[in-house]
Amino acid sequence: xxxxxxxxxxxxxxxxxxxxxxxxxxxxxxxxxxxxxxxxxxxxxxxxxxxxxxxxxxxxxxxxxxxxxxxxxxxxxxxxxxxxxxxxxxxxxxxxxxxxxxxxxxxxxxxxx
Amino acid sequence: xxxxxxxxxxxxxxxxxxxxxxxxxxxxxxxxxxxxxxxxxxxxxxxxxxxxxxxxxxxxxxxxxxxxxxxxxxxxxxxxxxxxxxxxxxxxxxxxxxxxxxxxxxxxx
Numbered sequence: 644x645x646x647x648x649x650x651x652x653x654x655x656x657x658x659x660x661x662x663x664x665x666x667x668x669x670x671x672x673x674x675x676x677x678x679x680x681x682x683x684x685x686x687x688x689x690x691x692x693x694x695x696x697x698x699x700x701x702x703x704x705x706x707x708x709x710x711x712x713x714x715x716x717x718x719x720x721x722x723x724x725x726x727x728x729x730x731x732x733x734x735x736x737x738x739x740x741x742x743x744x745x746x747x748x749x750x751x752x753x754x755x756x
Numbered sequence: 757x758x759x760x761x762x763x764x765x766x767x768x769x770x771x772x773x774x775x776x777x778x779x780x781x782x783x784x785x786x787x788x789x790x791x792x793x794x795x796x797x798x799x800x801x802x803x804x805x806x807x808x809x810x811x812x813x814x815x816x817x818x819x820x821x822x823x824x825x826x827x828x829x830x831x832x833x834x835x836x837x838x839x840x841x842x843x844x845x846x847x848x849x850x851x852x853x854x855x856x857x858x859x860x861x862x863x864x865x
Binding site for chain 2: 649685687699736746749
């Protein structure tokens with residue numbers, strides 16, 4: 644498709660479980676970002692990829708969170724030992740380069756019960 | 757640390773009136789700013805952007821003003837329509853894009 648695609652759109656899991664969230668960016672966009680958005684808040688930066696490498700992971704809250712982008716296109720955000728506080732909308736965005744406008748997907752609503 | 761904030765969490769305007777949404781930022785090194793619109797259940801949608809070498813930029817029915825002296829930017833929407841009802845975020849780019857908490861715009865009939 645023409646836009647950023649995120650799957651699943653909704654994910655319900657139990658506390659302590661492992662989840663993977665997928666992002667398919669716009670073709671040709673080398674920069675990819677993950678953000679987390681809690682209800683009533685603005686998106687909070689998690690990690691930025693330039694190509695295959697994580698250029699800035701300073702926003703990841705702890706070592707339970709990890710993201711990969713092995714071929715410089717699709718990215719997966721992985722959360723281990725989920726906690727109820729991880730419940731939020733996880734947004735992915737891509738751009739042509741770091742200082743270009745971000746195009747966002749519709750997000751994955753993660754609910755940890 | 758770097759922060760971006762909005763002056764008002766909610767704004768109600770009459771249909772047809774102009775809307776002004778304000779934003780303040782703290783990082784003087786921010787050189788690029790974007791306004792996004794977010795509707796319920798959707799991701800943020802790009803509206804308009806401005807780089808720090810400009811102080812005004814116009815789009816279709818929207819204008820962004822940047823005042824670097826006081827670290828303030830605003831989004832003006834002309835002839836506000838019901839479809840403009842959404843949450844609006846400003847984002848500033850320093851090292852990464854930092855988003856403010858958002859302003860919910862409600863358009864009254």
